[in-house]
Amino acid sequence: MSVGAGREPLWSRDYVLTLLTTFSFFASLFYLTTTLPDYIDDVGGAEWEVGLVVGAFAVVPIVLRPYVGRWSDRGGRKWLVRGGLVVMALSIAPMAGTGEMLALFALRLVQGIGVAMVPTSAAALMAAIVPASRRGEGVGFFGMAAGSAQMVGPVAGAWFAAQWGFGAVFVIASLTAAAALLVVQPVSEPPVGAAVRSGRSGPLLPPRAIFPASIFLATTLAFTAAFIFLPLLGKERGLGEVAFFFTMHGGASLVARPLGGRISDRVGRVPVITFGLSGMVVAMILLGSAESFAVVLAAGLCSGLGLGSTQTGCFALALDRVPYEQQGGATAVxxxxxxxxxIGAGVAFGVLASLWGVASIFWGSALLVAVAIVVLHLGRAGGLTRATPLSTPPPA
Structure with a gap:
């Protein structure tokens, strides 16, 4: 499958504002990454309460996200973005005034609604805005906006806390989400698809998007395993400050997303995805065999290139494969x-570690992603990477 390389304009006002909205949302979320655990500890929370409160929002998106995708396809993309931002703004600010674990847990659950609404609907909005011939590049810069916030947000949150205290972090995060409401307001809502106008409703999970998502799942499992278990491996082998793995990963990913997207518009999605999956295999092998800090850094570089390329290629492929009126659903998938x-990586790889040691997690991840490469090319031979002409937005 090869996507045409026409040079239709990408950087429209609506596209830029959607990227800025996405950055602002993720910044408001990631301000809390480094500060919320310390805040809970500071107000007397136990270690198990730290994990419970910080991770409370993660359950909500897995239930709500498919419905957000469907509602986006029905023409509610911008409304859902704004609704999610309101939820975030109103649920973050009150955290500054409470040290009760139950209240913090409830507020994090509410934030899970925003986490389900904004990324899914903003991505669907972006997909409807960008020209089909530059879809990969558009997806890449969208991912770059979220990735930039992920790199900047935790550092900024820690700095805010050091300067003005924990309460200031919550207020600033809330104001950042509220400011994004002003940013997204001028964006023009793209037209809905013909099937929606005729009253038909597509499946909750578009079947043609499941294959790209299953390939991407192998990569997310591998990276999540690294996120959870690399500190343990570093301590076990004396690998130094393994947090720099994620710094290298983040920097490489920022480069890989737009570059990989642009290349995929020219040569097709499968070569870019294959490159990304291969990079992730190398990263996991390097971590599994790492005996020095330099190898950890090299693994971070490979991981960033791998995840950035795979996510961009798989996202663009999922959009290519579904009709325009199902692209919100494809985004959700x-x-x-x-x-x-x-939810699953910690449990599954934790069992692996208990049986064969921490290093086995990374060897198992490498094998999983290698299998995904084989499945990708078998799927290509079977037509599972073929685009549909119905993915093009209808005329305004």
């Missing part, structure tokens, strides 16, 4: 790969 990995 792809993002579910993160939700499933977040």
């Amino acid at each position: 792809l993002q579910l790969a993160w939700d499933v990995a977040g």
Whole structure:
């Protein structure tokens, strides 16, 4: 499958504002990454309460996200973005005034609604805005906006806390989400698809998006395993400050997303996805055999290139494969790969570690992603990477 390389305009006002909205949302979320655990500890929370409160929001998106995708396809993309931002703004600010674990847990559950609504509907909005001939590049820069916030947000949140205290972090995060409401307001809602106008409703999970999402799932499982278990491996082998793995990963991913997207518009999605999966295999092999800090850094570089390329290619492929009026649903299916990995990787790979040691997690991850490469090319031979002409947006 090869996508045409026409040079229709990409950087429209609506596209830029959607990227800025996405960055602002993720910044408001990631401000809390480094500060919320410390805040809970500071107000007397136990270690198990830290994990419970911080991770409370993760359950909500896996249930709600498919419905957000369907509602996006029915023409509610911008409304859902704004609704999710309101939820975030109103649920983050009150955290500054309470140290009760039950209240913090409830507020994090509410934030899970925003986490389900904004990324899915904003991605669907972006998909409807970008020209089909530059879909991969558009998806890549969209991912770059979220990735930039993920790199900047935790550092900024820690700095805010050091300067003005924990309460300031919650207020600033809330104001950041509220400011995004002003950013997204001028964006023009793209037209809905013909099937929606005729009253027909597509499946909750578009079947043609499941194959790209299943390939991407292998990568999210591998990266989530690294996120959870790399600190243990580093301590076991004396590998130094393994947090720099994620710094290298983040920087490489920022480069890989737009570059991989642009290349995929020219040569097709499968070569870019194959490159990304191969990079992730190498990263996991390097971690499994790592005996030095330099190898950890090299693994971070490979992981960033791998995840950035795979996510961009799989997202663009999922959009290519479904009719325009199912692209919100396709977005939700792809993002579910993160939700499933977040819930399942710790349990599945934890069992592996208990049987054969921590290093076996990374060797197992390498094998899983290698299998995904084989499945990808078998799927290509069977027509599972073929685009549909119905993925093009209808005329305004």
